[in-house]
Amino acid sequence: MAEVKIAAEVRTEFGKGAARRVRRANQVPAVIYGHGADPKHVTVPGHELLLALRTPNVLISLEIGGTSELVIPKAVQRDPLKGFLEHVDLLSVKRGEKVTVEVPVVSEGELAPGGNLLEHVLAALPVEVEATHIPEGFTVSVEGLEAGASILAKDVELPKGATLAVDEDAVVIQVVAAQVEAAAEGEGEEAAEGESAEAAEAPAEA
Template sequence: MAEVKLAAEVRTNFGKGAARQTRRENKVPAVIYGHGAEPQHVSLDSHALMMALKTPNVLLRLDVDGKDALVIPKAVQREAIRGFLVHVDFLAVRKGEKVSVELPIHTEGELAPGGNLLEYVLNTLPVEAEATHIPESVTVSIAGLDAGHTVQAKDIALPAGTTLDIDADAAVLQVVSAQAEAPAEEAAEGEGAEAAQA
């Protein structure tokens, strides 16, 4: 995984008012925590951080007043409508250290013919990985899968050095029959019509 370097400034003013002022300056308030140290309040350039966070579980090397801090994003708050960054929690990490992260799940291939539907039980896969070698995602082949098939966590090939952080038998994806969905939709439409008549 690529390492992204960003500059960060130490924040000494806290609270909603101070956070709003930080955002008015096109910066994002953030907190670095981990390894038993006191949380460190910082701010980062909004655009640079937004671009860095386009990569899931990106590894960031922050220059905090001349000192290096290796971190990964753990909680990202965005504005509901425009999606602007509001606040970020970073977890301090070290090389060789294992961390728990969630990897986006991508699929490849086509389901068996018949108009069946793929249902995501999980959108991300919880795993443990070495802090400086976190995969960006996992890919699952759904080629030829038919209705009734369930992909479990243990069925997904993980990158080297990565282990599951979830029950191996947990359902991740399942293929459902399009015909099974139709009656439920028709029933819902019928109820809507009855409600409209009432």
């Protein structure tokens, strides 16, 4: 995967007031962890970071005071209403070392006729992979699958050097019979109608 270069600055002020000032300057407070070193507090340009984070597990080369440090996003905090970045935890990585990350899983193809439903049990697959070769996503085919069929973790094709960080028999995607869903909805409606009837027949309190 390609590296994204972003210039960062060492952060020396802390607390809510300092964080608000950083955000008003269109910067994002961030902390770099990893390799047993003390956490590094930095600020990162908000727009550039937002664009980089559009790629899952993006590899970022942070330029800090004339030095470069490779990092990947570990935790991202956003404003619940406006969606802007509030804080980011970054994991320091080195070329050649392996990291455990969750890689998004997407499906392609059409299910067998019958109106069955596709359920993504694992939206992302945990894998151990070389830090500079993290895949952006895994694509699996569901073409022609019928109700009861499932795709397990071991069925997902991994890139060379990557290994599963989850049980190989873990269900990633499964096909659920449409009639099962319909029956469950019908039972819910019948229960609601029964409750309404009982309420109508109940005598009014004096």
